[in-house]
């Protein structure tokens with residue numbers, strides 16, 4: 019479980035989970051009536067888990083990931099990352115938590131187009147204040163592991179979709195986060211490339227112990243998960259079943 | 263937290279700038295042209311002011327003058343320097359000329375009189391002067407259109423007066439003037455020349471005489487003069503030179519008043535001292551308009567990058583650093599435009615300096631606060647204008663970025679996961 023329990027400079031609280039939620043609600047105020055996107059989600063993801071979140075379109079997957087990662091604030095309920103309640107933090111502290119403890123992989127347009135593959139991958143490390151030489155060493159090492167060797171100096175438009183997603187995964191894991199959140203990371207990839215990306219994520223989960231929570235529509239992706247959470251209408255299906 | 267490599271924000275800003283090459287080039291060009299226009303307008307304005315000052319002070323008055331302290335405001339006939347006894351004129355001139363920065367000093371006596379050709383009689387301001395000394399101070403000598411400066415017993419009149427009276431060189435005129443002793447002097451003079459200064463008031467009412475001749479006519483001895491006009495090396499150093507002259511001539515006589523042109527050409531001086539403000543106004547006008555255009559373009563550019571800002575925010579970039587990217591972009595745009603503008607401005611200003619545009623075909627000579635200005639557009643070299651324009655340009659870049667920045671830092675990080 020290296021990389022998870024260490025370096026949580028802020029709280030230092032020993033917690034055996036990566037993220038935990040309690041009675042999480044998200045209601046978007048909207049005409050003609052508010053949208054209840056998330057309706058009372060209780061979820062605990064242990065450190066080192068490889069969790070998939072499935073559910074029909076509009077079931078609230080993206081919203082849940084947003085809440086877990088501190089990108090939006092819940093209407094009600096609380097979220098803890100490694101024992102630290104992020105729903106109680108201010109914007110600035112929240113940005114710091116995202117930078118230090120959470121990695122994100124989005125469905126597409128993950129990368130900053132004006133930065134090279136290497137610069138994108140090292141972006142989190144740079145924000146964390148890691149020295150250039152160490153950043154480059156870590157990026158190159160990881161690139162070698164996940165089949166990105168030789169693309170370091172390419173800009174995103176010159177990378178394939180699969181390569182772009184792997185660079186995004188690299189950026190997400192390099193900062194040693196407690197948790198990597200990925201919203202349909204394979205949705206824009208063909209099945210072979212999707213499998214390859216999954217291989218990379220699984221490998222990082224296995225070798226580095228990085229915790230992953232990703233949403234997907236793809237049954238083949240769900241199969242690869244260590245645990246599958248099903249969302250329906252903003253609720254976890256069979257919510258009573260909670261694995262640890 | 264460890265010290266971060268902050269050049270990343272500059273790098274992102276710089277690369278963003280060149281992402282839409284065409285748009286950046288158009289925007290930067292507009293700013294560059296604005297810069298060139300501002301620099302040129304300021305240089306032409308400086309050229310005009312230079313013309314105003316040199317005409318205002320080099321045609322007649324000089325840059326420093328000495329009078330009796332009771333000469334102004336009445337300019338009475340009796341208010342000669344040193345009172346009714348007068349003073350040692352040669353000593354006074356020598357004292358004035360001994361001051362560093364003084365290039366010439368010319369004694370003058372003023373009187374009022376009538377010039378009569380027989381048929382026509384006109385009123386005139388009579389100036390008694392020393393033709394040799396005037397050469398270094400005024401332009402009377404070089405303004406002689408016909409004939410030459412007057413010697414003893416001679417008179418030179420302005421071109422307009424010559425026209426209205428029909429008097430020409432070589433002809434004789436009668437001069438009638440009130441004298442210091444209360445009598446009326448009248449004498450016959452030969453017209454030695456016609457001068458044309460290009461200044462309406464002078465060309466139709468001034469008449470030049472040899473100093474001694476006018477002193478005789480006005481029943482004054484050689485010790486009595488009203489004025490010493492002094493030319494200085496540098497127009498803008500006149501104030502210090504005036505102080506030096508005042509100290510130097512104090513020993514010659516009491517009751518002398520020495521004034522620089524900033525005092526006796528107060529309006530002119532005010533106008534010159536406004537030049538800086540005018541430059542700033544030109545810059546504000548040009549770049550004030552540019553700000554809206556540039557801000558609009560930048561707003562569009564930041565709007566297109568909403569998603570990128572959201573991603574950067576999502577992975578932990580602070581709002582402050584997002585803001586930095588946008589402001590740096592504006593700043594870099596300003597600097598790029600400045601570099602291009604500077605390269606363009608140099609030949610333009612040099613051209614208008616070397617080849618002034620003569621508009622006298624369209625506009626006649628006009629007068630600004632009593633100083634004749636030829637309608638010639640000539641660029642004056644100066645660092646002030648370009649400096650003001652450069653600062654304005656860079657500020658335009660930064661100010662244009664402020665509203666887009668404000669928008670960019672408000673892009674919520676959740677937008678990274680939202681749109682497709």
Ligand SMILES: Nc1ncnc2c1ncn2[C@@H]1O[C@H](COP(=O)(O)OP(=O)(O)OP(=O)(O)O)[C@@H](O)[C@H]1O
Nearest residue numbers: 046048053055073074075076077078079080081082
């Ligand atoms: N910013 C928002 N404002 C208003 N309503 C929103 C907003 N974001 C999501 N919703 C609504 O909340 C509900 C859940 O949306 P969400 O995007 O979380 O679903 P999802 O499971 O990710 O769907 P998909 O599979 O299509 O990505 C939907 O009804 C959606 O319309």
Ligand SMILES: [Mg+2]
Nearest residue numbers: 079080081201
């Ligand atoms: Mg979604």
